[in-house]
Amino acid sequence: MGNWNGRVAFVTGGVSGLGLGIAKAFSDAGMRLALSYRNEDYRAKAAEWFAANGREEPLWVKLDVTDRARFAEVADEVAAHFGAVHVLCNNAGVSVFGDTAEASYGDYDWIMGVNFGGVVNGLVSFLPKLKKAGGKRHVTNVASMAAYLSGPQAGIYTASKFAVRGLTESLRYNLVPLGIGCSLVCPALVATNAWDSAFRRPGEFADSGFGEVDKDQLTTFGKVFEQGMDPHEAGRRILAGMSEGKGTIFTHPEFAEDFKAIYEDSLAALPDEAAPPERLEIERLRREANKAALEGKAISIDDLS
Structure with missing residues (x-):
């Protein structure tokens, strides 16, 4: 059930943060990797880890996950390089905060385009490759605990993660009969730089209803992430859930109170x-x-x- 040795995995955003933690866990299990990236410095630092640990160097592919034409090229490149693709991990995303009641079209288009659209693009581009491959195969879509828990400062982010949850839970019914596993991953706080996405907002989405980014305020908030789970540990938990064939993978244990409230409120609303x-x-x-x-x-x- 847990033998992933020799399987080929493609991970979006696999050179930093949780994506790199997942890539490390996949490498620990003997998978061969293709990792997408946008930042050259992050790619170089990731390469240092693989070299220092005597691992096969991944295939590095530069990719904006909203670029459908490039995503299709990448799928062909990965399949041609390795001969097959067995695991797709849609991980790349942006985490942006602001008052949803003030949001602009640019806010919606950017956040939904990356967090939900990026998953869609990964599925459309790579599922044909997985269907052609044999043996153990898996699709893993990384959402967030925000796929269950809403709040006042991340409405569009939450909507995107709810969308990934709904898509993945439904897709699982279609993939299991094909012999392809499918998991929704909902991590909570991980020690990453996910909080600073607003600093890297593309120019075409510059018109934000959230106002100008307060760098000092956001940097102070970012210190909260230092208390998060180690990304490599989160990656190991995700891999363990995949190995067990779990449809939903929770990496953090601290949400029983929230799920109890969701359950009780839902029953009471009927x-x-x-x-x-x-x-x-x-x-x-x-x-x-x-x-x-x-x-x-x-x-x-x-x-x-």
């Missing part, structure tokens, strides 16, 4: 009345179809009615 038998039957069919999909059956719309 109308206190009996549902008609016809509707109950439709929901029974839905549940049975989902269960059958995870047991390996390809589901069609006929199975839902």
Whole structure:
């Protein structure tokens, strides 16, 4: 179940932060790696780790995950270099804070374009490669605990992670019958520089409703991330969840109170009345179809009615 040796993995944003932690864990397991990057300094520092630890040097591919044409080229380059691709890890993202009620189109387009659009581009570009490959294969989409927990300062970021969650949970029903595992990863605080995304905002999205970035305020907030989990440890936990075939991977344990509240609030929000038998039957069919999909059956719309 956990033998990944020789599998080829592509990780977006794999040269720093959580992406590098995942790449290190994958390398520990014997995977061969292709890592996307944008920052040359981050790529150079990542290369030092692989060299110092006697690991095979990854294939480095420069990529903006919002660039669909380049993403398609990268998929071909990785498959040609290694002969196959077995693991896709969509990790790259931006973390931006601000009052959602003041957000501009630029704020929405940038954050959703990277955090959700980047995942979409990875799937469209790489799934054909995974389908052609044999043996152990897996899609891992990195979201966040924000896929479950909303708050007042990260509305668009939260929306993007909810979207990744919904997409991944649904995709799993389609991939398992193909012999491809699929996991949603929801990490919490990790010791990374994810907090400074606003400093690297592209010029085409410069018109922000959040106002000018207060560098001192954001840098002070960034110190919170120093208390986060080591990225390599988070990567090891993600790999362990993949090895166990988990559809959802939580890396941090500190959210029981939040999930209890979500559960109780959700039940309390349901109308206190009996549902008609016809509707109950439709929901029974839905549940049975989902269960059958995870047991390996390809589901069609006929199975839902």
